Amino acid sequence: xxxxxxxxxxxxxxxxxxxxxxxxxxxxxxxxxxxxxxxxxxxxxxxxxxxxxxxxxxxxxxxxxxxxxxxxxxxxxxxxxxxxxxxxxxxxxxxxxxxxxxxxxxxxxxxxxxxxxxxxxxxxxxxxxxxxxxxxxxxxxxxxxxxxxxxxxxxxxxxxxxxxxxxxxxxxxxxxxxxxxxxxxxxxxxxxxxxxxxxxxxxxxxxxxxxxxxxxxxxxxxxxxxxxxxxxxxxxxxxxxxxxxxxxxxxxxxxxxxxxxxxxxxxxxxxxxxxxxxxxxxxxxxxxxxxxxxxxxxxxxxxxxxxxxxxxxxxxxxxxxxxxxxxxxxxxxxxxxxxxxxxxxxxxxxxxxxxxxxxxxxxxxxxxxxxxxxxxxxxxxxxxxxxxxxxxxxxxxxxxxxxxxxxxxxxxxxxxxxxxxxxxxxxxxxxxxxxxxxxxxxxxxxxxxxxxxxxxxxxxxxxxxxxxxxxxxxxxxxxxxxxxxxxxxxx
Amino acid sequence: xxxxxxxxxxxxxxxxxxxxxxxxxxxxxxxxxxxxxxxxxxxxxxxxxxxxxxxxxxxxxxxxxxxxxxxxxxxxxxxxxxxxxxxxxxxxxxxxxxxxxxxxxxxxxxxxxxxxxxxxxxxxxxxxxxxxxxxxxxxxxxxxxxxxxxxxxxxxxxxxxxxxxxxxxxxxxxxxxxxxxxxxxxxxxxxxxxxxxxxxxxxxxxxxxxxxxxxxxxxxxxxxxxxxxxxxxxxxxxxxxxxxxxxxxxxxxxxxxxxxxxxxxxxxxxxxxxxxxxxxxxxxxxxxxxxxxxxxxxxxxxxxxxxxxxxxxxxxxxxxxxxxxxxxxxxxxxxxxxxxxxxxxxxxxxxxxxxxxxxxxxxxxxxxxxxxxxxxxxxxxxxxxxxxxxxxxxxxxxxxxxxxxxxxxxxxxxxxxxxxxxxxxxxxxxxxxxxxxxxxxxxxxxxxxxxxxxxxxxxxxxxxxxxxxxxxxxxxxxxxxxxxxxxxxxxxxxxxx
Numbered sequence: 001x002x003x004x005x006x007x008x009x010x011x012x013x014x015x016x017x018x019x020x021x022x023x024x025x026x027x028x029x030x031x032x033x034x035x036x037x038x039x040x041x042x043x044x045x046x047x048x049x050x051x052x053x054x055x056x057x058x059x060x061x062x063x064x065x066x067x068x069x070x071x072x073x074x075x076x077x078x079x080x081x082x083x084x085x086x087x088x089x090x091x092x093x094x095x096x097x098x099x100x101x102x103x104x105x106x107x108x109x110x111x112x113x114x115x116x117x118x119x120x121x122x123x124x125x126x127x128x129x130x131x132x133x134x135x136x137x138x139x140x141x142x143x144x145x146x147x148x149x150x151x152x153x154x155x156x157x158x159x160x161x162x163x164x165x166x167x168x169x170x171x172x173x174x175x176x177x178x179x180x181x182x183x184x185x186x187x188x189x190x191x192x193x194x195x196x197x198x199x200x201x202x203x204x205x206x207x208x209x210x211x212x213x214x215x216x217x218x219x220x221x222x223x224x225x226x227x228x229x230x231x232x233x234x235x236x237x238x239x240x241x242x243x244x245x246x247x248x249x250x251x252x253x254x255x256x257x258x259x260x261x262x263x264x265x266x267x268x269x270x271x272x273x274x275x276x277x278x279x280x281x282x283x284x285x286x287x288x289x290x291x292x293x294x295x296x297x298x299x300x301x302x303x304x305x306x307x308x309x310x311x312x313x314x315x316x317x318x319x320x321x322x323x324x325x326x327x328x329x330x331x332x333x334x335x336x337x338x339x340x341x342x343x344x345x346x347x348x349x350x351x352x353x354x355x356x357x358x359x360x361x362x363x364x365x366x367x368x369x370x371x372x373x374x375x376x377x378x379x380x381x382x383x384x385x386x387x388x389x390x391x392x393x394x395x396x397x398x399x400x401x402x403x404x405x406x407x408x409x410x411x412x413x414x415x416x417x418x419x420x421x422x423x424x425x426x427x428x429x430x431x432x433x434x435x436x437x438x439x440x441x442x443x444x445x446x447x448x449x450x451x452x453x454x455x456x457x458x459x460x461x462x463x464x465x466x467x468x469x470x471x472x473x474x475x476x477x478x479x480x481x482x483x484x485x486x487x488x489x490x491x
Numbered sequence: 492x493x494x495x496x497x498x499x500x501x502x503x504x505x506x507x508x509x510x511x512x513x514x515x516x517x518x519x520x521x522x523x524x525x526x527x528x529x530x531x532x533x534x535x536x537x538x539x540x541x542x543x544x545x546x547x548x549x550x551x552x553x554x555x556x557x558x559x560x561x562x563x564x565x566x567x568x569x570x571x572x573x574x575x576x577x578x579x580x581x582x583x584x585x586x587x588x589x590x591x592x593x594x595x596x597x598x599x600x601x602x603x604x605x606x607x608x609x610x611x612x613x614x615x616x617x618x619x620x621x622x623x624x625x626x627x628x629x630x631x632x633x634x635x636x637x638x639x640x641x642x643x644x645x646x647x648x649x650x651x652x653x654x655x656x657x658x659x660x661x662x663x664x665x666x667x668x669x670x671x672x673x674x675x676x677x678x679x680x681x682x683x684x685x686x687x688x689x690x691x692x693x694x695x696x697x698x699x700x701x702x703x704x705x706x707x708x709x710x711x712x713x714x715x716x717x718x719x720x721x722x723x724x725x726x727x728x729x730x731x732x733x734x735x736x737x738x739x740x741x742x743x744x745x746x747x748x749x750x751x752x753x754x755x756x757x758x759x760x761x762x763x764x765x766x767x768x769x770x771x772x773x774x775x776x777x778x779x780x781x782x783x784x785x786x787x788x789x790x791x792x793x794x795x796x797x798x799x800x801x802x803x804x805x806x807x808x809x810x811x812x813x814x815x816x817x818x819x820x821x822x823x824x825x826x827x828x829x830x831x832x833x834x835x836x837x838x839x840x841x842x843x844x845x846x847x848x849x850x851x852x853x854x855x856x857x858x859x860x861x862x863x864x865x866x867x868x869x870x871x872x873x874x875x876x877x878x879x880x881x882x883x884x885x886x887x888x889x890x891x892x893x894x895x896x897x898x899x900x901x902x903x904x905x906x907x908x909x910x911x912x913x914x915x916x917x918x919x920x921x922x923x924x925x926x927x928x929x930x931x932x933x934x935x936x937x938x939x940x941x942x943x944x945x946x947x948x949x950x951x952x953x954x955x956x957x958x959x960x961x962x963x964x965x966x967x968x969x970x971x972x973x974x975x976x977x978x979x980x981x982x983x984x985x986x987x988x
Contacts, residue, residue, distance in 0.1 A: 064894065064974050133888035140887075150938065159933070166885070166925045173886075174918045177900035 002058040005071045008046035009121040012038060016113030019106055028105070032096050035109045039092050039116070043085050046120055050078050057187075063129060067186065072126035074188070075486040079331060080255050081123040083338045086468065087247045088116050090461035094346050095240035097457040098353050102148065102238050111144040115244070122252050128176060128186040131259060135172070135220075135252060139165040142249055145241040146233045157229075157236035164229035168219025172256070175213030179264060182206060188259055190490045192266025206265070211275045213260045220253030222309045223316055224286040230309055231293075235301035239349020242301060246308045247342040251334055254315055262490040267322045272408075279320040280411050284418045286313035291425035300348045300360045303429055304341065310422060311337045311384065317415060318399045326402025327487040332395035332472075332479060336383060339469040340392065343380035344430075346462050347373055354452045360433055365444055367437035369452040372459055374437045376466040381430035383469045386423050391472030394480070396423065496552055498539045499567045499621040502532045502575065503614050510610030518602050525606040526586065529613065533579030540572035544979070549986040551623060551686075559684050566623035566685075570830070570983025574620050574754060580965070581746050581837050582613060588845035588958035589739030592852075596646045596737045605645050612638040612743065616751045625673050625763065626683045628755060632669060632719070636662045639748050642740040643732050654731035661718055661728040665752075668715030675708045676763070685762040692765055706772055709764055713774050716756040720749040722778075722815050723785030726808045730792075733804035738848040741800070745807045745844065746837035753814055753833060757826065760818070761987040770821045779819025779909060783916045785812025790923035798858045799851065802927060803843045806884065809920060810836045813899065816916075820902045820909055823984065828898035830980045835883075835891035835969050842962040843880040849873025849955065850935055853944055860931070865939035867932075869946035874935055876959040881928035883966050886921050891969035896921065898977070 015038040025031045050073055060069045073081075092112065099105050118138045125131040139162065147158040180186065182199045199206060215226070222230035234246050261270060270276050290310025297303040315337070318330025350373055351357060351366065367374040383390035386397075396419060403415040453459070472479060509528040513521040543549065549568030556562070586609065597605060611634060618631040636659070644655040677683060679701055680691035695701050718725040733741045760769045769775060789808030796802040810832070817829030847858075853869035854862045867874025883890035896917060903913035949956055969976065 061971065062974060063888065063971065064897070064977065067897075129888065136887045140882075147933075155933075155937070159930075162929055162933075163922075163926065166929070167922055170918050170921050170925075173896075173900075173921075174914060177897075177904060177914060180901065181904040 002053050002056040004049045004053045005056075005058050005073060005124050006060075008042050008049050009071075009117050009124065011045055012042045012113040012117035012120070016110045016117065019113065020110035024106060028100075031106060031109065035092065035113070036096070038113055039089050042116060042120070043089060046081060046085055049073060049124075050081065054078075057126060066180075067129045068127065069130045069133065070126040070187070071121070071124045071130065072188070073124050075482070075489075076255070076258055076331075077123040077125075079335065079483070079486075080251060081120060083251070083335055084116075084119045084123065084248045086465070087244060087338055087342045088119070090465050091240040091243045091247075091342060091346065094243075094349070094458050094461045095238075097455050098240055098349055099238065101353065104148070107144065108148055108238070108241070111141055112241070112244075114141045115145065115249070119248060119252065122255060126187055128179070128188070128259070128264065131256065132169070132172060132176065135256060136169050138249065138252055139169065142245065145245065146237045148238055148241065149236070154236040157232040160229045161233035164219055164226060168216045168226065168253075171212050171216030171219070173216075175209040175216065175260075178206065178209035179213075183264070186264070188263035190263065192269055193264050194266070194269065207270070207273055207275050210260065210265045210270060211278070214257055214275070214279055217253045217256035217260065218282075218316065220256065221250050221312045221316060222253075222286075223313055224282055224289055227286065227290070227309045231302060231305040234305040234308065235299070239301075239345055239352065242305075242349070243342040243345035246305065246345055247338040250308060250312055251338065254312065254319070254334060257316065257319055261319060261322075267491050271322050276320060276322065276408075277411075280317060280408075280415070283313045283317040283320055284411075284415060286310065287317065287422045288418050291422040291429070295425050295429045297429075298359050298361060300351070300358060300363070300433070301345070303360060304344050304348060307344075307384070307426065307429065308337075308341055310426070311341070314396070314399060314419065314422075317419070318402065321403050321406050321408065321411070321415070322491065323402040323406040324484065324487045324491050325398050325405060327491060328480060328483045329395050329398030329400075329402055331483045331487070332391070332398060332476070335479065336391035336395050336469060336472055339465050339472070340380045340383045343376055343462055343465045343469065344384070346458070346465070347377040347380075350454045350458050350462070353458070354454055363433055364436045365440035365446070365449060367434070368440070368446070368449050370454065372453055373462065374434060376462045378431075378434040379466050380469060381434065383473065384430060385427045389470065389473045391469050391476065394473055394476040398480070493542070495539060495542045496550055496567070498535045499552065499565050499571070499575075499617070500554070502535050503617045503621065505532060506610050506614035506617060510607045510614065513603055513606040513610060516603070518599065521603050521606045522590075525609060526583065528610065529579055529583045529586065532613070532617070533576055533583065536572050536576035536579060539567060540569065540576055543567065543569050543572055560682060560687055563627055564623035564684060565621045567621060568983055568986035569979055570987065571620050573979055573983060574833075575617055577834055577837065578613070578616055578620070578747055578751075581841055582609070582743060584958050584961055584965075585739050585742035585746070585841050585845065587954055588841075588962070589737060589742065589848065590954060591952070592738045592848055598647070601645055604641070608638045608641040608645070609743070612642065612748070616747060619751045619755050623685050623762075624683055625676070625685060625688065625759075629666070629670055629673055632666055632752070632755070635748065635751060636666060636719075639744060642744065643736045645740065646735075646737040648735070650731060650735040654728070654735055657728040658732045661725065665715045665718035665725075668711045668718070670715075672708050672711035672715060675704060675711065679704060679708065685758075688763050689765055692763075692768060696768065705768075706774075709769065709772050709774050712759055713756065713778060716752045716759075717778070717781070717815070720752040720756075721808060721811055722781055723788055723808055723812055724781070726785070726789070726811075729808060730801045730804040733807065733844075734798065734801040738844055741804070742841035742844040745804070746841040749807070749811060750833045750837055753811075753829075757818065757830070758987070761984070766988060775819050775821050777819075778815045782812045782815030782817075782819050783912060785809060786816065786916050786920040787923070790920055790927070794923060794927045796927075797860055799847050799860065799863060799931060800844070800858050802931070803840070803847060806843075806924070806927070807836075807840055809924070810840065813895065813920075816913060817899055817902060820906055820913065822902050822905050823981075824898070824905055825902035826984055827977060827980050828895065828902045830984070831898055831973070831977060832895040834976070835895045838891055838962065838965045838969055839880050839883045842876055842959070842966060843884070845955075845962065846873045846877035846880060846959060849952070849959075850877060853947055855944055860934050863931075863935050864937050865935070867935040868938065869944055872949070872952070872956045872959050876963055877935065878932050879963050879966060881932050883970065884928050885925045889967065889970050891966050891973070894970055894973040
């Protein structure tokens with residue numbers, strides 16, 4: 001039975017490869033049906049696997065005697081997996097309409113499915129080797145999505161993405177060498193896997209290794225000072241791919257950090273060390289800087305990418321505090337940010353698709369043309385700012401509460417303060433679009449408006465994601481109970 | 492004595508013999524004899540390997556029934572047999588993959604010559620691997636050099652002749668130093684058989700006499716073989732020799748010839764000088780440092796290169812650096828890592844050379860990056876193969892390169908002094924590798940609208956495509972089930988000592 005875990009990984013990868021190698025299909029319809037079916041089947045397989053083989057270890061093979069490739073579905077994997085599925089299915093069906101105006105749809109969907117499978121593998125990876133393997137593959141397979149348009153800008157962005165990600169991956173590998181020496185096993189388990197006898201006397205070396213690994217994974221998560229690729233790569237991709245990249249692929253870095261900190265080194269090993277201080281400082285700098293840069297950025301998709309930089313570091317800050325509440329907040333924010341950022345990027349995509357406008361200041365009166373879309377945008381924005389009753393409020397509440405109760409000198413009040421300021425900036429860069437969209441002002445020429453609401457294939461996924469982000473705030477207990485239990489286990 | 496124990500001798504002789512036969516056969520027949528003979532030797536080596544694994548210990552084989560110290564000896568252990576098998580596999584695949592190109596690039600009258608040279612090369616490599624006698628080793632080093640020069644020169648244009656002359660000069664310098672070393676060692680110990688020399692060296696050390704001459708000897712032999720295997724900074728001959736010769740030659744030279752010399756060096760370290768003596772001399776640190784520098788500078792040179800063949804050639808400099816770094820680490824794990832990397836690099840580099848030729852062929856024969864745009868769509872098999880080779884070089888798990896890097900790292904963390912420089916350079920070099928290989932992969936997969944070049948299909952290149960698939964499988968095999976191979980290497984090394 002435990003081989004079930006392979007199905008949601010292999011099925012999308014194989015169907016993606018199948019799409020890539022087979023000849024161009026005659027009509028678009030059959031391509032879309034294939035992709036849609038693949039997405040639905042993968043969802044069903046993944047949920048079946050999560051329900052039936054939770055916590056069962058499935059050994060695929062041994063890479064070397066001490067390094068097996070194995071999968072295990074645990075709580076964290078389930079959270080990231082479900083978020084990934086939701087975003088992938090919604091952005092996929094959004095793409096059915098949107099990708100009409102892009103070329104090479106078959107290639108796009110082929111890689112889209114492969115990335116989906118690899119993401120599932122990352123969520124279900126049971127040890128560091130497996131995780132590292134799929135982390136590399138994730139970079140390589142998601143790069144064609146960035147390169148998709150083939151413009152010079154996209155190629156440069158793709159190269160930037162590749163080199164930053166590979167640098168990050170090798171920083172991880174660098175740390176991997178050390179931990180491989182001083183640990184009993186590299187399987188993820190709650191608490192620490194370090195062998196106390198071997199590790200005795202090498203604490204500073206291991207702290208260095210932990211730091212390098214955290215930095216390596218945070219490249220993928222876009223933390224300062226290694227964030228420059230993110231704001232180039234995410235806007236360069238087609239909108240549904242941007243949504244996937246910004247909402248879930250960056251979370252792979254977050255997942256990596258969770259695995260390293262809470263499942264390999266153990267939080268108690270890092271608490272109160274210089275690693276924690278430096279990490280928190282960098283995260284807070286990123287939170288503030290990302291918001292500020294987003295505030296100054298006129299192009300909507302780039303603005304959203306900067307916003308991702310800032311918001312992911314909220315999560316990283318929550319992880320760095322190493323307090324149960326902050327950890328809960330961080331994981332909740334993983335969910336909320338994914339849903340919200342997917343909505344925002346898809347909205348930006350729908351606007352480009354219908355009007356061709358990319359700059360935020362061109363969007364005056366857009367709410368009169370596409371009211372449903374802009375309502376979704378507004379509700380999602382409120383979620384990102386953190387206004388109740390949306391999910392963002394709950395997660396930020398937990399983050400701030402956790403930081404305050406952690407009692408880490410200095411950071412316990414600086415952290416929440418920075419989060420608050422950044423929330424104000426978030427409102428400052430997201431809401432003006434709503435305001436000028438719905439209330440274009442007296443001098444606006446209403447005559448030029450026409451009904452441009454996008455089709456149901458585009459609106460429905462956006463509305464669904466928006467509804468989920470609100471539901472997460474209305475009934476947070478379902479999530480917080482689950483996550484808090486998890487946080488208590490691993491801390 | 493079991494009959495199987497004759498196999499090393501048979502392999503060497505068969506290879507030489509078939510070389511002689513090839514000179515008088517018609518062209519097609521020569522090709523077949525060559526292919527069959529390499530396969531046959533591969534089979535013999537495989538049988539020998541399994542025999543030795545079962546037997547669990549190495550044996551010494553007297554040539555011509557004269558006992559030591561008068562007679563000549565062959566020695567076979569797991570490592571020797573395994574290396575011989577691997578060399579045969581790589582050589583066979585390289586010959587198959589470059590067969591079509593050979594017919595295009597080399598004048599027809601020279602084809603027989605080519606097969607003679609390949610057979611001669613194989614026999615000298617096998618002799619280097621199996622011999623237990625330093626002077627025999629030297630003789631075959633020279634044969635190897637001459638055969639390699641021929642392989643470079645057989646495609647006659649200005650660049651290859653220049654490259655061959657360069658190779659000849661550098662190589663002879665290397666053999667000269669090696670010869671000096673062997674002479675001095677003979678002077679010091681009075682022996683030429685490896686096991687006798689080792690006993691004598693122990694005596695010298697215990698007496699405390701001749702320590703400086705011994706150090707000089709070690710230096711001469713190490714440097715001589717380092718020049719021949721293109722360790723940085725002695726690599727100047729390499730890019731032209733690998734870059735312009737016909738593709739089978741490039742693949743064989745990069746993956747076998749330089750590896751044969753490294754194998755000889757490892758053998759000298761273990762069986763002649765003694766591992767501890769070598770480890771206590773400072774030569775090991777020098778090799779380590781040169782290895783590290785090679786890893787960086789080789790990659791930097793490769794990044795600047797605009798010619799795909801020369802880029803792959805420069806990447807060899809970096810990979811040779813890895814091997815010397817492992818030797819220089821001074822631990823058993825480091826040596827295991829080096830031997831594994833010999834295999835892994837041989838499998839990957841020949842794959843890259845063979846794949847690159849497929850890509851350049853569909854780009855009007857041009858090797859410049861600009862012309863290679865979209866080449867992977869015109870020759871899909873070569874595109875996939877090149878990507879696999881690149882991923883392996885970059886060190887993505889599941890391919891052989893990752894295991895090498897892992898082994899090197901495991902070796903590094905055991906040596907507290909060399910740990911940090913080794914790991915840092917390993918990381919930097921990996922990133923540099925990624926820069927130039929990924930750049931190339933992206934280039935060949937960048938679609939080009941309305942290309943003027945024709946694409947090829949499977950029907951036109953059956954042998955070529957099958958060879959590539961074999962290479963890919965070999966790479967994945969080394970990457971996925973490395974444990975048995977690493978175990979064999981460890982056993983083999985312990986038989987050495």
